[in-house]
Amino acid sequence: MCDRVAMQGPPDHAAAPPGAPHRGHPPPARLSLLRCLGVASGPAAALAIALVPSGLHAVPGYGHRPAYAAAVAAWMALWWLFEVLPVALTACLPLVLFPLLGVFGRGLAGDAARAAAPFVDAYIFLFLGGMAIGAAMEQWSLHRRVALHIMRAVGTDPKRLLLGMLVATSSISLWISNTATAVMMVPIGLALLAQLESAAGGRRLTHYGTAIMLAVAYASNVGGIGTKIGTGTNSIFCGFLADKLGHDLGFLRYMAIALPFVVLFVPLLWLALWRVGKRDGLGPGRARDALDRELAAMGPMSRGEKTVAAIFAAASALWILGDPLRAALAPPLQDALRGMGAAAGFKVQGKHYEATVAVLAALGLLALRALSLASVRRMPWGTLALLGGSFAMAAGIEGGGLSAWMAAKLAIVAEAPLLAQLGLASAGTIALSALASNTATVNVALNVLPQDLGVLFAATIAASCDFMLPAGTPPNAIVFGSGYVRLPVMIRTGFLLNVAAAALITVYVYGYARHLIGG
Template identity: 35%
Template sequence: MNRRSIGLVAGLVFFAALSVLPPFDTFVQAASRHAAEQHASLDTLALARAMQTVAGLMLLMVTWWLTEAIKLAYTAFLPLIILPLFSVVGLSKGAPFTFTVLDVVRNYLSPVVMLFFGGFLLAGAMRRWHLDRRLTLAILTRGSLANDARKTLFGMMAITAFMSMWISNTATCAMMLPLSFGILSFVDAEPGKSNYGKALMLGIAWSASIGGMGTLIGTPPNGIAVGILHTAYGADPTFHRITFLDWMKIGVPYVILFLPVAWFTLLKVFPPEVSSFHGGKERLMQEYARLGPMNRGEKYAIAIFSVAVVLWISMPFRDQLLPDSFLERTKWLDEYSIGLLAGLSLFLLPVDVKRREFVLRLRDLKYVEWAALAIVGGGIALSDGMFKTGFASWLAHSFISLFGSPSTLVMMFAIVLFIDFLTEIATNSAVISMMVPVVISIAQSTGGDPTALTIAAALASSMAFMLPVGTPPNAMVYGTGYIQLKDMVKAGFILDILGWLFTIGVLVLFGHLLFGVIGL
């Protein structure tokens, strides 16, 4: 049997065993404690059974996600089936309830999912009108960038990282690879032997992952983490919701500072055999000239994208910038609705009225990564079940009984290191869906900072630099033949360790200075 077959069977066995067996004593005790904490009157045995069912659901989903027994998106819909089908009970604001289909569906249509949907539409418009290629060529043809091998490597990494802040890592990598092949043709780089080829390929993959950490829509784990955090604390009026700008306060400095670290690592591990290109800039300028002037579709796409970014960044300041009368009429407008409205508006902006052509067409929905939306929703739905049944609290108490109550900083070191290496063999969305509810519950029980630990977990989940299975960009560059597995592991291990230390440093420094998320 292969890995997928084993995972398929093992996941079903785990779930069947936990859903059929009588509730374990540890769950009965946890259910009694959870009901007492919520001041709720509820059948303890029913809550313990629900807790055990959710435990089976988590094991089923994690096993299938880790082994890719079925498509990741299909696994993400399991909460929608199992929670209502097994009449799982839980506590919401101290009141008992039973999960219905509608209760679970809300997680798949959560504001975070809608934000990603709008982001995918904006990215789709950029890809349809080739704005990504225009921007890349415009930057590479500046100054001496295209003639210096080391500068070109950094330029390609910087462009990839910036694109990945707004477009999915996979799409960004797919867009940058053809340009990379063109650059490698300048020096006749031989696949598997050229150090510059190795550095450029890994540079594209690494910077796609690093750039995704920069914004809330950069990569699904960011949205999953924030969605779970808001699910856990949404009813608490004292909780500070993480805004788009809040995330950028951490994410953008992280990208700006960590990207040169990755570039320097590549240059040291794979010293380029070339220092300059002959005629590189001229060839790229010819490519750029072939694009011609910007057309109306490109102008509309960049305009809507720019408006959305400005609104996202300025949302925390709107109370100071806008009159009260306008604020009252637009109090429904938040970061999530901005992304959705901006994306949908692209279907209404005409590029050619006579031909009835718009910036986006229905067939451009192919640019939406529906699987990613399902995974984000599934992760939030699973965490909702874990929190409301008390299973996440049980996991936290189990952790504390084994390891005590470490400080936020110690927990951060352990969480980042564990997730850093776990995400090398498992999809980062699966890892973050499993870990964040536990991390939040541990923080609640130990007095730690849940926001700091959640952000740390999200950033760590994007640090899969070592193996082809870690991320789609890793697999894509490995498939080109320019990089061998031993080279990827050697360089990736170094960056994993540097990333572990770097993540802690950035969170402690910028998290405290900018909006005080680190409670040390």
């Protein structure tokens, strides 16, 4: 669902390592040169863009507003890149800077309202409901039970077990955050490795262990591509299309466009990781015993699990059937809203329907006590601010006239063959996502690339496809704690997968996705 924003530090009351200073009273220390540069980079770039004469100050009909929108966007992008503040706090900059700079040209009050509106967009509530469903699954360990059953069904021969780990992890990541998925699957993988190592006479399975742990990281990232709520980048993309391009993607249609990519890429992950894992020369193992023990320890499904499963199934069915149901419900609902004084131009879109389903599912979980307040407090609330800030930045780029200036400058790129555009968007976004968070990457990509739906979708997929570096996404970093993954192996394997991902995205979008998405 989301990326780096979920990587929070321990709470203040958490035990600190021996010798570590108390979090509440940090000792005075000099900021590193890199951090100082990061802190200064945002305001410095913003001042330079806003004050230095350039074509941004002379866009017909907009005055200085394109330069001011570009200044805020550059400030946000640099602070996201250097992680100066938590990404959610950086996302709130438009709330202050857009009204002060008059980016929308509506006066202080009008600009403040326009900057705040994206923070209550329907996609925010859709993602909120998705987070609540994911939190309920985690609370009752329903996702763990599903993963174990998938792995038993795929098979427990080492080669098939690796595939089972990929399938189970990616399936869970369709519905809950990639970070939570990785945290849940790593202990399962370690338990399976312990069983296999015991069957191998206590020999440490270095290569196969690396493959299993990388399977958790990579499938956690790739799986989230398949649904609108799978990762924050998908919600940003859908919100961008709806608000800026007037193109509404329903839940089922998005799955039809994106889920086949997950199905195609998982076998590529399997082949690449089996090349690493097979070096241990494993024969038939006893991993099934470990899976059976894990399931036996869980016992029969509890009432809470059954409640979460039922609400999740109902919400999924309503999302999938959204287009015909919305077509039937929208006219009377719009009439009722107009009778209550709603704006005459208001139209019930797919995101309104889907958000309503998500919020009702969350309320149902709370009402039936299948979601505790403690689980609600642990939800990554900063993700909502991050999404709101992403939508606000896009609104400022559009409303401030920066998009018109960029479209003129990128006309040459837009005139290139579509296949070349897709290749550049895919490779460039994957490279950028190795350095910046996925959400920061997709924010930059959506606002600078040619406004072709296929090209934008290619960049959105690519933002979830960095496999080389631990800093690329939280799952990549989490698996390093297992003790099995070595950086050189991850870099070599990840580089090949990055190249494969860029190639597959290009061909996939050109030959399939763009025809469904309408590009």
